[in-house]
Amino acid sequence: MTQNSIDARLQDLLDREEIRQLITTYCNAADRHDNEKMRSCYHEDAIDDHGAMFCGPAMAFIDHLPEIQKDMEILHHNVTTINLAIEGDYAEGEVYLLAMHRVRTPEGSIDVLVGGRYFDKYARRNGVWKFTHRAIVADWANVHSPAFTTLDHPFLAGAKIGKPGPQDPSYDFFRLLTRVS
Structure with missing residues (x-):
């Protein structure tokens, strides 16, 4: 194996890891309602397509997030399979x-579990990978009304x-993970 081949493989590995970190940073920002961290994930000219909820410039989507998230009591994004080219x-x-x-509704809280995919386009600009276009695709959803999640069960006591x-316990626990880079 030549040095050029090794260098190319190492660069590919580094690029993949940086993009994976971008993906998980997005999830953390969404779940913590951390809109400044969310903003750091997108290039200024990026597009976000969340279907009927929002489709347009990502920065406008982020500006609209407080309204979108105001009734969301719990958000919990988990990524599984990541296919990159x-x-x-x-x-x-x-x-x-x-x-x-x-989600709080006038009739009471509901739980919605969505299985889906993000279709992403990324660009490295000034040495940093960020989203240029992100679209959500729903493959299935499981809706429970009324909600079945509970956080006051004795099993969770303490x-x-x-x-x-920032009221999330992670902000007091971690020194490094909550910073926007």
Whole structure:
């Protein structure tokens, strides 16, 4: 194996890891309602397509997030399969996800578990990978009304309970993971 071949394989590995980190940073930002962290995931001219919820400039989507998330008591994004194709400073990804939403409605809280995928386009600009286009694709959903999740069961007594925003216990626990880079 030549040094050029090794260098190319190492660069591919580094690019894949940076893109995976971008994907998981997005999930953390969504779940914690951390819109500044979310903003750091997109290039300024990026597009976000969340279907009827929002489709347009990603920065406008992020500006609209407080309204979108105001009734979301729980958001929990989990990525599973990540398929990436990289060509220089451009990459595409099909990212499978499970996203749990607990949402307040006038009739009471509902739980919505969505199985879907993100169709992503990424660009490396100034040495940093970010989204240029992100579209959500729903493959299935499981809706429970009324909600079946509970956080007040005795089994959870004394446990730290996740919350949106900086009230989440992670902000007090971690020193490194909550920073926007």
